[in-house]
Amino acid sequence: xxxxxxxxxxxxxxxxxxxxxxxxxxxxxxxxxxxxxxxxxxxxxxxxxxxxxxxxxxxxxxxxxxxxxxxxxxxxxxxxxxxxxxxxxxxxxxxxxxxxxxxxxxxxxxxxxxxxxxxxxxxxxxxxxxxxxxxxxxxxxxxxxxxxxxxxxxxxxxxxxxxxxxxxxxxxxxx
Amino acid sequence: xxxxxxxxxxxxxxxxxxxxxxxxxxxxxxxxxxxxxxxxxxxxxxxxxxxxxxxxxxxxxxxxxxxxxxxxxxxxxxxxxxxxxxxxxxxxxxxxxxxxxxxxxxxxxxxxxxxxxxxxxxxxxxxxxxxxxxxxxxxxxxxxxxxxxxxxxxxxxxxxxxxxxxxxxxxxxxxxxxxxxxxxxxxxxxxxxxxxxxxxxxxxxxxxxxxxxxxxxxxxxxxxxxxxxxxxxxxxxxxxxxxxxxxxxxxxxxxxxxxxxxxxxxxxxxxxxxxxxxxxxxxxxxxxxxxxxxxxxxxxxxxxxxxxxxxxxxxxxxxxxxxxxxxxxxxxxxxxxxxxxxxxxx
Numbered sequence: 001x002x003x004x005x006x007x008x009x010x011x012x013x014x015x016x017x018x019x020x021x022x023x024x025x026x027x028x029x030x031x032x033x034x035x036x037x038x039x040x041x042x043x044x045x046x047x048x049x050x051x052x053x054x055x056x057x058x059x060x061x062x063x064x065x066x067x068x069x070x071x072x073x074x075x076x077x078x079x080x081x082x083x084x085x086x087x088x089x090x091x092x093x094x095x096x097x098x099x100x101x102x103x104x105x106x107x108x109x110x111x112x113x114x115x116x117x118x119x120x121x122x123x124x125x126x127x128x129x130x131x132x133x134x135x136x137x138x139x140x141x142x143x144x145x146x147x148x149x150x151x152x153x154x155x156x157x158x159x160x161x162x163x164x165x166x167x168x169x170x171x172x173x174x175x
Numbered sequence: 176x177x178x179x180x181x182x183x184x185x186x187x188x189x190x191x192x193x194x195x196x197x198x199x200x201x202x203x204x205x206x207x208x209x210x211x212x213x214x215x216x217x218x219x220x221x222x223x224x225x226x227x228x229x230x231x232x233x234x235x236x237x238x239x240x241x242x243x244x245x246x247x248x249x250x251x252x253x254x255x256x257x258x259x260x261x262x263x264x265x266x267x268x269x270x271x272x273x274x275x276x277x278x279x280x281x282x283x284x285x286x287x288x289x290x291x292x293x294x295x296x297x298x299x300x301x302x303x304x305x306x307x308x309x310x311x312x313x314x315x316x317x318x319x320x321x322x323x324x325x326x327x328x329x330x331x332x333x334x335x336x337x338x339x340x341x342x343x344x345x346x347x348x349x350x351x352x353x354x355x356x357x358x359x360x361x362x363x364x365x366x367x368x369x370x371x372x373x374x375x376x377x378x379x380x381x382x383x384x385x386x387x388x389x390x391x392x393x394x395x396x397x398x399x400x401x402x403x404x405x406x407x408x409x410x411x412x413x414x415x416x417x418x419x420x421x422x423x424x425x426x427x428x429x430x431x432x433x434x435x436x437x438x439x440x441x442x443x444x445x446x447x448x449x450x451x452x453x454x455x456x457x458x459x460x461x462x463x464x465x466x467x468x469x470x471x472x473x474x475x476x477x478x479x480x481x482x483x484x485x486x487x488x489x490x491x492x493x494x495x496x497x498x499x500x501x502x503x504x505x506x507x508x509x510x511x512x513x514x515x516x517x518x519x520x521x
Contacts, residue, residue: 153203156194160210163187166180170217
């Protein structure tokens with residue numbers, strides 16, 4: 001099973017996405033996002049990205065999703081929709097599950113899937129490897145490079161965040 | 176809007192497009208697009224009625240989808256070429272997806288459905304920014320990847336856009352929808368020549384922006400958003416009616432006005448590349464555009480359009496200030512003799 005761990009985790013990832021794309025109430029969408037986020041962290045860590053996995057948990061789940069959960073809890077209705085409460089939601093969810101099951105069977109049967117680009121085998125999903133120095137992990141170097149060589153990117157993203165806040169305030173002001 | 180916030184937001188719209196046009200790293204281009212989209216939303220929602228909110232939401236959804244497609248194309252390109260610089264996109268899959276994404280951003284057929292609805296739901300000034308400034312960034316990326324674009328897809332979209340822009344605008348009386356369909360048709364003309372001679376795309380973009388700016392300025396001056404309202408401008412400012420006549424005929428592509436220049440050059444370039452049927456079709460379909468422009472001039476400048484008697488005196492708020500109207504008028508009607516200067520765009 002460990003050779004297929006990335007595959008299994010990606011299948012759970014996609015099932016999670018199907019779960020919230022079938023549009024139950026946002027609270028349940030957030031619940032599914034937690035699961036998908038944790039599973040996504042597992043996928044990244046299997047490629048050696050321990051720092052990025054930590055970022056997913058800390059920033060994404062622990063920051064953004066918590067704020068999302070609070071705002072949804074303030075804005076939720078009395079009887080939020082679950083997957084089984086509405087025939088449409090259930091139908092879309094089952095349809096998504098069916099597509100995913102068919103894709104998994106197809107991947108397991110034929111050793112190679114060439115839909116848009118080739119997935120070579122079940123063991124390694126779409127790998128993009130940049131270099132194996134073996135001394136330090138490459139992903140942390142990226143973060144260091146962001147603050148030294150890529151200072152302009154930090155400026156641009158910081159400005160975007162500021163403008164994002166201003167835009168949101170402006171849009172929700174009304175009147 | 177608070178003037179400081181408005182300044183910051185307009186600056187970010189400007190900055191987003193500049194980042195797109197000046198970057199050599201695909202990720203920065205994507206960031207520029209997103210920054211542009213984010214900052215233009217409050218400009219589209221200047222008036223807080225449900226129509227404007229719906230229009231902004233539609234714009235946001237379509238442009239965000241296009242950005243996602245663009246990101247996917249960028250990543251496929253990264254996977255196959257291993258680098259992030261803007262050059263020819265070597266992988267055909269990535270190239271096709273990128274072309275489709277940029278076509279969605281521009282409003283080419285079959286992704287044109289958002290253009291009339293969004294343009295109609297927002298104020299005239301916001302529509303102006305939407306139809307002119309927002310076209311610069313995707314067109315600059317198309318210009319940079321033009322050697323690798325799949326010709327069949329792009330030409331199909333271009334011809335269909337000219338068709339849709341012509342036919343769709345025929346039944347419209349709302350001026351903003353007319354301008355939206357005219358924008359779709361002009362984007363079709365621009366992308367038709369992109370693979371053969373990208374300089375002409377830039378020329379067409381330049382002339383189109385000037386003409387659309389002029390038209391919107393004239394509409395803003397007379398505070399009119401419908402044909403009926405525009406037909407009363409003879410009462411308030413008779414000179415505006417003449418200018419509307421000239422600019423609309425220029426947009427239709429009639430010589431000796433400057434709108435003829437891009438069409439002439441494009442047809443010439445296409446025939447140089449041994450395609451005869453295509454430019455003939457395009458020229459014939461541009462007649463549809465010309466028809467509803469002349470209908471607009473007929474109701475505005477050439478006749479006293481029928482209306483009730485108490486409407487003969489045009490009632491409007493005080494005249495809004497229009498920026499740079501005289502140079503724009505000159506640029507959108509008299510530039511034809513300067514055609515040899517298009518070599519500076521190379």
